[in-house]
Amino acid sequence: MTPRLGSTPLPRLLHPAAWWAWGVGLAVAASQTTNPLLLALVVAVAAWVVLERREVGATNPLVPFLLVGLFAIGLRVVMVGLLGGGVTGRVVLFRLPEVPLPAWTSGVRIGGAVTLEGLLAALYEGLRLAAILACLGAVNALASPRRLLRYVPATLYEVGTAVVVALTFAPQMVDDAARVRAARRLRGHTGRGLREIGRLAVPVLVGGLERSLDLAASMEARGYGRVVRRSAASTRFAAGLTLVGLLGVVVGLYGLLDATSPAVLGLPMLVVGVLCAGAALVVGARRDPRTRYRRDPWAGPEWLVSLSGLVPAVVLTAGAVLSWPGLVPHQVPAGLPPVPLGMVAAIAVAALPAVAAPVPPLLARSREAAA
Amino acid sequence: MSASRGVRAGAMGLVMVVGVVAFTWPFLVTPGSELSQLGHSGDASLLFVLLMALLGLVLLSEMSSGHLDAKGVAVLGVLAAAGGALRVLSAGTAGLEPMFFLLVVAGRALGASKGFLLGALALLASAFLTAGIGPWTPFQMLCCGWVAMGAGLLPRSSGWTERLVLAVYGLVSGMVYGAVMNLWFWPFMGGTAPVGAGFVPDAGAAANLHSYAVFYVLTSLAWDLPRGLLTAALVLVAAGPMLRALRRSLRQARFDAPVRFATPS
Incomplete structure (x- = not known):
């Protein structure tokens, strides 16, 4: 069962649960630190693995997740600048004009002194959130959550089926809505405004529900959704x-x-x-007697990927519990954050899938064609 | 059968209690307890995220397993698809989420327990569609489930009174949803929350409630008010025909009417 590190394994899709274990582990590791260097390393590892192992044609949610992360950093810095924060420092960068507030808002202030330490604290906290988001975006790009749906425990079978039905019908409903709207515009309505949304909703919903009854009848005929009798x-x-x-x-x-x-x-x-x-x-x-069609294997590469995500989670959580130096850098007075080598190595372990995980089949073919 | 129903109701009640605690723990925690020590480092938020992910699965399996037939699955799936499609279409418009309109109206037509399932599944489907699964998903599922469940629990009425009641409910639930959803990450903000609006683990309930109110007005009200108003307006304009259509289709979906043989006279 040991993974062959020397040679790259044959191209195939990895078990989605392995990628999710990897990504959640990396996100837990990121949540334990506010050291900007470690956080930047986490983002870099996540982005590199996505660049190396994302299947051709899969959606890439990493980019929007990174943008949301940048937005979160900016929002925090602006908020701390305008409204102040929990960290009060000594180095005052500049002073904003202060707005006088009534007494009942006790403690709230708008404007006032902006300190270097306060801004840095906001930056680090924002960076932590951005790193967690980057891990989740990477996982969503590497293994679509839809593939995970096949592995819900059998006790969740009905719910899983309902979600699959929802995912299949949602694009059709968007098409339906476009068709009804086009029809209404041909009849001279504008197709805009609140009242129009109401007029649009009824035919789309009724059409969808009628189709759902057809689906239910055909599911019943094929034995889906049977209630399993347990002892x-x-x-x-x-x-x-x-x-x-x-x-x-x-x-x-x-x-x-x-x-x-x-x-x-x-x-x-x-x-x-x-x-x-x-x-x-x-x-x-x-106890559930249902079987599954063509399940993905769980072999050496799956162990390698999931364990490589767990290593940083375990090491950084242990570091937070034992309060190792470098995990949460001193913020007052402001200084260069330290580089804790042990933790850097732990996070670097999570980059192993970028070289050792099997390449997805379509990506492997396109690389062969390019070579 | 009644015993298993009792067990199911008990399990659902317990999970809801845990869910309420997962949102409101910043106000319930007593100074010096273990959770207030965890709250200093932000680990308490991590604990509740993991707990809610597991308990969400338990709740869904308890509510569905063994008593949701093919028709139930298909109808729930299609309504969740409508909710997911609405959320995809409205992505990027700050706070203007027409999905809440569907949750209120369909929750009303389906009743409390199926309504809860619909809310949770619609949110889950939309998260799958936008590839936006994250630690927020279980919390959002629970909240959306509550919104739809509440609509099913409103007192019985019909015609214009029902529409008005639902519109008021839509306005309130659209705003309360925002107030409740902020709570899961508010303690996690730690030192970067604005002065006087951050979570202080040892400060006690009253002080934390006050700072949360300040935080809500400062950051979130501008998003929640448009959502509440949009939901209320949509309900006033379109709830009547939607409710009629939904009830008609749900009646059609009950194919297995009980068979009774009358003795010939």
Whole structure:
């Protein structure tokens, strides 16, 4: 099962869950630090892997996600400049004219001194959000969430089917809306305004619902959406496990919220509850007799990709718990952020898929044609 | 059957309690508790994101598994498609989301529990369509589900009173949705929230409520008010024919009418 690092594996699509584990791991790592150098490295790793391993023709949500991230950084910096922030520094860059406010707004100020430290803190926090967004954009580009839908646990079968129906019908409804609008414009209506939206909605919705009844009839005829009969004992077991898990979560949350409760009621109880609730999903899925058509294999490359995302998450979370230097740089007084080499190496591990993961088939073919 | 229904109702209630806590914990936390220590570093937000992702799956499976037939799946799927398409079309217009109109009207026609499923699925479908899955998705699903569920729980009425009630509900829910949705990331903003409008873990509920109110008015009201007004206006103009069409189609979707044999007299 060990991945062959020396030779690149044969071109194929990776299991989508592996990419999602990688991306979520990298996003968790980014959420633990405000060091701008580490965050920039996270963004660079995510972008490089997307450049190397995105399938030809797949949508690229990384670019809009990066733009939203830039917008978030700008918004935070402007807000801290205008409204002040939690970090008050000594180096005053310039002073904005201050607006006098009534007394009930206690604590709010508009304008006033803008400090270097405050702006840097806003920049770092914004950069953290942008890095998390970049990880999510990368994952959405590498493995479309639609492919993940095939792997929902069987207890979520009905919901998964409903979402697949929704994804198939949505483009048709947009077409329908365009057709109805064109028809109304041919009859001399403008096709604009609130009243027109109402006139448009009814025929589109009725058409869609009629089609849904046809779909239901054909699904029924082919045996989809059958209610699976489970034995009473297994249903009772799964339901009991769910209830116990949820009760554990509620009690654990109470323990976390209340300072006077014993420590056992807090995080340990929450973890037990979460494990029970998760186990109930898995147990329900195990008992389900439905089979799946052509499942993706989970082999060496999948292990490599998912583990390479988990390494930075584990290392940086441990660093946050043990408060290693360099993870959260000092902000007052402002200075150059340090470069913690261990954490840089941990994040660099997440770049491994860019060379070691299998190339998607269409991309491999286009590269061969170009070579 | 009634026992399993009891279990399902219990599980749904518990998940909703966790969901409410996941949004409102900044006001519930007592100074010195474990969560207030986590709140200093932003880890509390991470904890709730992971928790909500798992519990969202549990809730969906409890609400659907075993009692949603092909017709239910198809009707929910098509309505969710309409919601997703509306959200895709309105992407980029700040706050003007006509999806809420669909949620209010369809939630009214479907009733509370199916309405909740529709809200959650419509949001999920739109997230898939725009490739915008992220930590916000479970929170948005829960909130949209609540919006549609609330419309189903409104008191029974008909004609113009129903339309007026729904319009007022649309206005309120459009604004409350924004107020509730800000809560999931507000504690995560930490030191970069404006002075007097940030989350302070040890400050107590009253102070945090005040600073959240300031934060809401400063940042979010300008987006939420147009959404509420648009929803209310659309409901006033178009809810009547939409409700009629929906109810007619839903009645058609009940094919398996109970068969009764009457003894010949």
